[in-house]
Amino acid sequence: MKSLTRYITVNYPRRRGFINITPEVVQCVSESGIQEGLCLVNAMHITASVFINDDESGLHQDFEHWLEKLAPEKPYSQYHHNGYEDNADAHLKRTIMGREVVVAITGGRLDFGPWEQIFYGEFDGKRPKRYLIKVIGD
Amino acid sequence: MKSLTRYITVNYPRRRGFINITPEVVQCVSESGIQEGLCLVNAMHITASVFINDDESGLHQDFEHWLEKLAPEKPYSQYHHNGYEDNADAHLKRTIMGREVVVAITGGRLDFGPWEQIFYGEFDGKRPKRYLIKVIGD
Amino acid sequence: MKSLTRYITVNYPRRRGFINITPEVVQCVSESGIQEGLCLVNAMHITASVFINDDESGLHQDFEHWLEKLAPEKPYSQYHHNGYEDNADAHLKRTIMGREVVVAITGGRLDFGPWEQIFYGEFDGKRPKRYLIKVIGD
Numbered sequence: 063m064k065s066l067t068r069y070i071t072v073n074y075p076r077r078r079g080f081i082n083i084t085p086e087v088v089q090c091v092s093e094s095g096i097q098e099g100l101c102l103v104n105a106m107h108i109t110a111s112v113f114i115n116d117d118e119s120g121l122h123q124d125f126e127h128w129l130e131k132l133a134p135e136k137p138y139s140q141y142h143h144n145g146y147e148d149n150a151d152a153h154l155k156r157t158i159m160g161r162e163v164v165v166a167i168t169g170g171r172l173d174f175g176p177w178e179q180i181f182y183g184e185f186d187g188k189r190p191k192r193y194l195i196k197v198i199g200d
Numbered sequence: 201m202k203s204l205t206r207y208i209t210v211n212y213p214r215r216r217g218f219i220n221i222t223p224e225v226v227q228c229v230s231e232s233g234i235q236e237g238l239c240l241v242n243a244m245h246i247t248a249s250v251f252i253n254d255d256e257s258g259l260h261q262d263f264e265h266w267l268e269k270l271a272p273e274k275p276y277s278q279y280h281h282n283g284y285e286d287n288a289d290a291h292l293k294r295t296i297m298g299r300e301v302v303v304a305i306t307g308g309r310l311d312f313g314p315w316e317q318i319f320y321g322e323f324d325g326k327r328p329k330r331y332l333i334k335v336i337g338d
Numbered sequence: 339m340k341s342l343t344r345y346i347t348v349n350y351p352r353r354r355g356f357i358n359i360t361p362e363v364v365q366c367v368s369e370s371g372i373q374e375g376l377c378l379v380n381a382m383h384i385t386a387s388v389f390i391n392d393d394e395s396g397l398h399q400d401f402e403h404w405l406e407k408l409a410p411e412k413p414y415s416q417y418h419h420n421g422y423e424d425n426a427d428a429h430l431k432r433t434i435m436g437r438e439v440v441v442a443i444t445g446g447r448l449d450f451g452p453w454e455q456i457f458y459g460e461f462d463g464k465r466p467k468r469y470l471i472k473v474i475g476d
Binding site: 128 | 330
């Protein structure tokens with residue numbers, strides 16, 4: 063069994079936003095030389111997500127508004143977690159969007175449907191944070 | 201390491217609904233001959249889900265009502281994504297229900313608890329869509 | 339390819355709560371002798387979750403209040419599932435929090451970010467329930 067591990071640092075300039083990280087994952091799968099296997103991509107921080115959806119800016123605005131409705135940032139005082147912190151909402155938003163994705167590798171490539179793209183979702187940015195790519199297989 | 205890859209097409213006759221796909225996954229695990237490993241099952245479309253829960257019709261009605269409350273289909277104009285599309289709610293509903301499941305394979309079988317069943321969740325149907333089954337292990 | 343499978347029983351004394359199960363998972367990874375691979379941890383019951391977040395009691399209170407807002411336990415009669423059962427809300431809460439996590443194993447250890455901890459989330463307790471740990475790799 064072969065494997066490849068990669069850590070990638072993101073420093074998102076705003077509190078919240080989405081970054082298409084598909085090219086980074088594609089490159090890791092290619093470098094690994096793995097033909098058949100699985101690829102795990104996960105946020106290493108608990109106020110960020112990795113998820114798969116469409117790369118469409120209107121949809122990303124919808125995600126932002128929807129997550130603010132389900133888990134509003136303010137008032138900060140509504141959350142027990144927000145004593146020294148102000149990011150309780152980021153923990154909840156990341157829970158909705160998910161920590162990780164697992165993607166099949168078939169014939170040496172990410173085995174994707176027509177519109178699947180991998181995103182890093184930042185909910186408490188303005189500082190360096192990492193995500194992890196792990197490829198295993200033969 | 202062995203592997204098996206299978207694509208299955210669903211053409212659900214309504215916009216939304218749930219299909220128990222456990223038999224298809226069980227058959228793939230059996231065909232693979234894999235005794236110990238992991239089985240990934242994922243929707244290949246970004247307006248559909250694969251998830252594990254109970255095969256109970258009352259619960260499925262509850263999921264439908266609950267998802268409509270959290271991410272209503274209408275009015276279509278509430279979503280930025282809905283310019284040429286009308287399926288923004290389907291992207292949000294799929295986010296709640298999840299894209300994929302990973303199940304352990306032990307002794308050649310899906311290693312399930314007493315009530316676990318795998319479902320394909322359709323949120324924008326009436327057209328052919330695929331899900332993927334990938335089994336890896338020894 | 340090596341593998342290790344472990345079933346752990348939890349009997350949570352209240353209806354809902356969170357248990358940090360990271361030590362159990364760390365021990366399984368160590369026992370497996372696997373240096374590079376993947377570790378799956380999943381609830382085997384459909385009214386419980388396994389998820390990764392921060393071990394901070396204020397945040398756990400926030401999760402409890404937030405899940406009660408998104409999928410309230412009562413009135414029981416609001417759910418179709420609650421004929422002979424009273425746990426429809428637990429199925430919904432588990433859906434938000436997730437069934438499983440997949441964690442990379444690198445250099446013989448769980449490849450975690452600084453604050454990642456694995457939790458078992460119980461939403462219908464007061465009885466024995468199991469979660470599963472599966473480690474595969476080399």
